[in-house]
Amino acid sequence: MLTVKNVEVVYNDVIQVLRGVSLTVEKGRITALLGANGAGKTTLLRAVSGLLDIHDGEVTKGQIELGGRAIHGWQPAKIVSAGLGQVLEGRRVFAEFTVEENLRIGGHTRRGGLNDSIEEIYQLFPVLKERRRRTAGYLSGGEQQMLAMGRALMADPQVLLLDEPSLGLAPRMVQQIKDLVVKVNQERGTTVLLVEQNAMMALSIAHHGYVMEQGKIVMDDDAEKLMDNEDIRDFYLGRG
Numbered sequence: 458m459l460t461v462k463n464v465e466v467v468y469n470d471v472i473q474v475l476r477g478v479s480l481t482v483e484k485g486r487i488t489a490l491l492g493a494n495g496a497g498k499t500t501l502l503r504a505v506s507g508l509l510d511i512h513d514g515e516v517t518k519g520q521i522e523l524g525g526r527a528i529h530g531w532q533p534a535k536i537v538s539a540g541l542g543q544v545l546e547g548r549r550v551f552a553e554f555t556v557e558e559n560l561r562i563g564g565h566t567r568r569g570g571l572n573d574s575i576e577e578i579y580q581l582f583p584v585l586k587e588r589r590r591r592t593a594g595y596l597s598g599g600e601q602q603m604l605a606m607g608r609a610l611m612a613d614p615q616v617l618l619l620d621e622p623s624l625g626l627a628p629r630m631v632q633q634i635k636d637l638v639v640k641v642n643q644e645r646g647t648t649v650l651l652v653e654q655n656a657m658m659a660l661s662i663a664h665h666g667y668v669m670e671q672g673k674i675v676m677d678d679d680a681e682k683l684m685d686n687e688d689i690r691d692f693y694l695g696r697g
């Protein structure tokens with residue numbers, strides 16, 4: 458569904474952050490991308506979604522394909538139209554707009570059926586329905602994360618990129634977000650690339666996982682096997 462082949466990324470013409478990254482996100486599955494702070498995970502997502510430019514970054518080598526089409530060099534809006542949705546790190550909702558307005562903005566590329574889509578999102582995330590007239594900036598962190606996911610889903614993406622959805626959330630909320638990612642994957646059939654520092658959270662719901670260190674993929678395997686791997690347990694999961 459989404460393939461990244463041998464991609465290198467440089468910021469400000471000098472700082473090389475990705476050093477030949479290859480990964481495959483299989484259709485219908487949840488793929489986890491793990492790695493410590495600064496490993497280059499967000500950079501990889503920016504490369505895929507066409508958002509490197511605004512961060513003074515550039516793909517200097519490699520290929521990125523979505524559904525068999527080379528998308529490298531496309532404008533972000535065109536990549537969204539091609540079926541890629543994403544929730545950026547820090548769940549940037551439009552704080553001054555209501556929940557429902559945020560969802561409408563997410564669906565602006567659709568030709569029709571906007572109200573039906575909003576209803577579908579409300580079924581997935583009932584709390585958003587309860588809060589539909591609230592200003593998004595006043596929602597809790599977990600609710601904003603749900604809204605950011607709901608907004609991305611309004612464009613009906615085939616692949617959804619999630620950048621650290623559990624960041625800064627209380628454990629109960631992390632559990633809810635986890636359940637929602639599974640629900641989106643199973644009920645809508647959305648393919649997911651989940652970037653997380655919370656390796657346990659990600660591997661517990663992913664089918665496959667990749668581990669990135671200093672701009673390179675250093676390991677990839679079935680999520681279950683990664684969870685059993687001694688090195689992964691020591692480094693990312695902690696012991697005891």
Ligand code: ATP
Pocket residue numbers: 468469472474492493494495496497498499500501512513514546654
């Ligand atoms: P985090 O979990 O902290 O987001 P990450 O694995 O997503 O980490 P990136 O955000 O991709 O890592 O950052 C990787 C490296 O690229 C870091 O060393 C960071 O300082 C550098 N970097 C990120 N954005 C830029 C930028 N716009 N200009 C220069 N360097 C950048």
